[in-house]
Amino acid sequence: MAFKVLIPQDIVPEGKKYLTDRGYLIKMGSGITPDKLKQDVKDCDAILIRTAQLPREVIEAGTGLKVIGRHGVGVDNIDLKAATELGIWVTYAPESNASSVAEYALGMIIALARNFTRSDKAVRTGNWEFRNKSAAYDLAGKTLGLVGAGRVGSLVAKKARYGLDMEVLVYDPYLKEIKGAPEAKLVGDIEQIFKTADFISLHMPATPETKGLINKKYLDLMKPTAYLINAARGEVLNEADLFDALKSNRISGAGLDVFDPEPPKADNPLYGLDNVILTPHSAALTKECMMRMAQHAAMGIDDVLSGRTPKWPVNQPAKRK
Numbered sequence: 001m002a003f004k005v006l007i008p009q010d011i012v013p014e015g016k017k018y019l020t021d022r023g024y025l026i027k028m029g030s031g032i033t034p035d036k037l038k039q040d041v042k043d044c045d046a047i048l049i050r051t052a053q054l055p056r057e058v059i060e061a062g063t064g065l066k067v068i069g070r071h072g073v074g075v076d077n078i079d080l081k082a083a084t085e086l087g088i089w090v091t092y093a094p095e096s097n098a099s100s101v102a103e104y105a106l107g108m109i110i111a112l113a114r115n116f117t118r119s120d121k122a123v124r125t126g127n128w129e130f131r132n133k134s135a136a137y138d139l140a141g142k143t144l145g146l147v148g149a150g151r152v153g154s155l156v157a158k159k160a161r162y163g164l165d166m167e168v169l170v171y172d173p174y175l176k177e178i179k180g181a182p183e184a185k186l187v188g189d190i191e192q193i194f195k196t197a198d199f200i201s202l203h204m205p206a207t208p209e210t211k212g213l214i215n216k217k218y219l220d221l222m223k224p225t226a227y228l229i230n231a232a233r234g235e236v237l238n239e240a241d242l243f244d245a246l247k248s249n250r251i252s253g254a255g256l257d258v259f260d261p262e263p264p265k266a267d268n269p270l271y272g273l274d275n276v277i278l279t280p281h282s283a284a285l286t287k288e289c290m291m292r293m294a295q296h297a298a299m300g301i302d303d304v305l306s307g308r309t310p311k312w313p314v315n316q317p318a319k320r321k
C-alpha cells in the first residue's frame with residue numbers, strides 16, 4: 001500500500017511530481033485550522049507543511065505519521081518537542097532559499113538608499129521636484145551591519161562586499177569567519193553594529209533568546225542616516241519601538257518582509273509611514289526558490305519513508321514503541 005502525504009497548503013507542481021513519480025499518494029488538505037488538520041492527517045504517513053501551525057494536538061492525531069517535511073527553513077510553526085517524543089522526523093530545506101533571500105536584502109538596501117518607493121509616488125502625483133529635495137546615497141564605501149551570518153547572512157555579506165563594494169561588519173557569536181567574504185569583519189559586541197552601520201540587516205532565527213531582541217535599546221544607537229532591514233522573522237524585532245524610531249525620524253528608514261503577527265493587523269501604524277517599505281513575507285517567493293523548497297521538502301519525506309536518514313534533519317526522533 002502506497003504511503004500518503006498530506007499537503008495542507010498547495011505547493012508548485014514540481015514538488016508534487018517528485019512525490020508521485022516515486023509512488024506516493026498526495027492528499028490535499030481541507031484547511032489549516034487545528035481541527036481540519038487533525039481530521040486530514042489521520043490516515044497520512046507524512047505532512048509537507050508550509051506556514052500552517054502544527055501543534056502537538058495535530059501531530060498526535062497523525063497516529064501513522066513518520067515525517068514532517070518543512071517547505072522552507074523556519075520550523076517555529078512546528079512543535080518539535082512533540083514530534084521528537086512521538087518518533088517523527090522533521091526535515092527542512094536549508095539549501096533552498098538562501099540566495100533568494102540574500103538578493104531580496106540587497107534589493108531592499110538599494111531601494112532604501114535610492115528612495116525608490118517615495119520617488120515612484122512623487123512622479124505619479126506630479127511632484128517632479130522630489131528629485132532635488134530628497135537625499136539618496138551611493139552604497140560603495142558604506143557600512144553594512146549584519147546580525148547573524150548563517151546561510152543567508154553570509155551570502156548577503158559576500159554580495160554586498162563584492163557586488164556593491166560595501167564594508168561589512170558582522171555580529172554572530174556562533175561564527176569565527178564569514179564564508180565567502182573573508183574581508184567581512186566579525187565584531188564581538190552587537191552594539192558596535194548598531195552604532196556604526198549605515199544599513200543593518202537582520203538574519204537570525206526566532207528563538208526564546210532572540211524574541212524582541214532588537215528594540216529601543218539598539219534602535220536608539222543607530223545613526224539618524226541609517227536604515228534597518230528585517231527579512232528574518234518578525235518576532236525578533238519590536239515593531240512598536242521601530243515605529244517610534246521611524247515616526248520621529250531617529251533613523252532614516254526601514255524595510256520589512258516579516259511581521260509579528262502575520263499578516264499584520266489592519267490597524268498596524270507602520271502603514272501610515274512613508275519611510276518604511278513593507279512586503280508580504282515574500283523574500284523567498286521567487287519561482288526558482290519555490291521549486292527548490294517544494295522539492296527539498298519532498299526529498300526529506302522520501303528519505304524517511306524510504307528508510308534513509310534524511311539529508312536535512314531538524315531533530316533526532318525517539319524510537320517508536
